[in-house]
Amino acid sequence: MSITRLAILGATGRMGRAVIQAVAATPAVTLGAALERAGHTEMGRDAGTLAGVGELGVPIAADLRAGLDACDVLIDFTRPEATLSALPLCVAAGTGMVIGTTGFDAAQKAQIEAAARRIPICLSANFSIGVTVCLKLLEDAARVLGSDFDIEIVEAHHRHKVDAPSGTALAMGEAIARGAGLRLEEAAVYARQGHTGPRPAGAIGFATVRGGDVIGDHTVMFLGEGERVEITHKASSRQNFARGAVRAAAWIHGRAPGLYSMRDVLGL
Ligand SMILES: NC(=O)C1=CN([C@@H]2O[C@H](COP(=O)(O)OP(=O)(O)OC[C@H]3O[C@@H](n4cnc5c(N)ncnc54)[C@H](OP(=O)(O)O)[C@@H]3O)[C@@H](O)[C@H]2O)C=CC1
Numbered sequence: 640m641s642i643t644r645l646a647i648l649g650a651t652g653r654m655g656r657a658v659i660q661a662v663a664a665t666p667a668v669t670l671g672a673a674l675e676r677a678g679h680t681e682m683g684r685d686a687g688t689l690a691g692v693g694e695l696g697v698p699i700a701a702d703l704r705a706g707l708d709a710c711d712v713l714i715d716f717t718r719p720e721a722t723l724s725a726l727p728l729c730v731a732a733g734t735g736m737v738i739g740t741t742g743f744d745a746a747q748k749a750q751i752e753a754a755a756r757r758i759p760i761c762l763s764a765n766f767s768i769g770v771t772v773c774l775k776l777l778e779d780a781a782r783v784l785g786s787d788f789d790i791e792i793v794e795a796h797h798r799h800k801v802d803a804p805s806g807t808a809l810a811m812g813e814a815i816a817r818g819a820g821l822r823l824e825e826a827a828v829y830a831r832q833g834h835t836g837p838r839p840a841g842a843i844g845f846a847t848v849r850g851g852d853v854i855g856d857h858t859v860m861f862l863g864e865g866e867r868v869e870i871t872h873k874a875s876s877r878q879n880f881a882r883g884a885v886r887a888a889a890w891i892h893g894r895a896p897g898l899y900s901m902r903d904v905l906g907l
């Protein structure tokens with residue numbers, strides 16, 4: 640069994656720490672580097688100690704180029720600007736990426752797609768197995784129910800989350816649009832206020848809740864005449880996302896350049 644050496648960008652964040660814990664619990668991978676931006680308050684501290692899994696001998700560092708030399712795959716859970724500045728360095732080093740960051744706009748996604756022509760990149764707004772299965776279920780449900788049922792997506796997250804709707808809600812919207820034969824750009828309704836008029840046919844509505852320590856809840860409602868189907872996923876631990884990201888990293892190690900998703904990793 641070959642060992643995959645991982646670097647984590649955003650190592651001290653909520654997901655960075657969860658990924659370090661998942662790495663420590665996974666025999667097939669090892670931590671090569673733990674990265675943060677220069678001047679970070681935790682610079683130099685041991686990444687394992689910081690994540691509560693005991694000393695790993697990997698200090699929090701700022702030199703991404705040196706970090707890439709010490710790893711096979713970079714796992715990124717940061718913000719879009721940080722992901723985009725890591726892209727050219729990963730391309731230059733020929734290092735694959737697992738991107739969990741959300742909140743990219745269309746131009747930023749195009750930059751990721753361009754980099755994926757040179758290196759393997761696994762991009763997923765949600766690395767949990769449960770959500771990945773839900774995406775498949777939603778696409779299938781929308782194919783059958785899409786024209787007769789109104790579709791609404793409701794998501795809730797903790798008070799620290801900075802992007803809305805969540806990347807997962809948008810991925811669910813994309814899966815539903817694909818299944819229903821719609822274009823999300825045309826069907827999405829992101830806000831309602833005042834005299835909205837009746838609901839347009841074929842709309843996909845989004846609603847966002849922010850507060851407390853909610854890790855990530857998503858419900859899709861298919862609302863018909865006299866019946867309603869709801870598909871819900873609730874995360875109760877960030878380990879689901881972290882284990883999935885580590886699994887994706889081991890999966891893309893040595894793979895051909897391309898843009899992959901967690902659905903590819905799970906063969907869905
Ligand atoms: N795909 C998935 O399964 C999941 C995706 N996410 C996504 O992952 C991302 C991170 O979430 P979370 O861990 O909760 O966020 P945190 O805010 O806890 O962590 C973000 C980390 O990224 C660093 N960072 C932020 N901006 C920059 C920058 N410009 N350059 C370098 N480093 C930067 C932060 O450092 P600093 O402290 O200096 O700001 C911090 O260490 C979000 O986009 C979130 O939506 C979250 C959970 C699951």
Ligand SMILES: O=C(O)C1=N[C@H](C(=O)O)C[C@H](O)C1
Nearest residue numbers: 741764765800805806807855
């Ligand atoms: O910011 C978070 O916390 C999460 N973000 C991801 C998203 O935007 O979908 C995934 C998960 O729901 C947690």
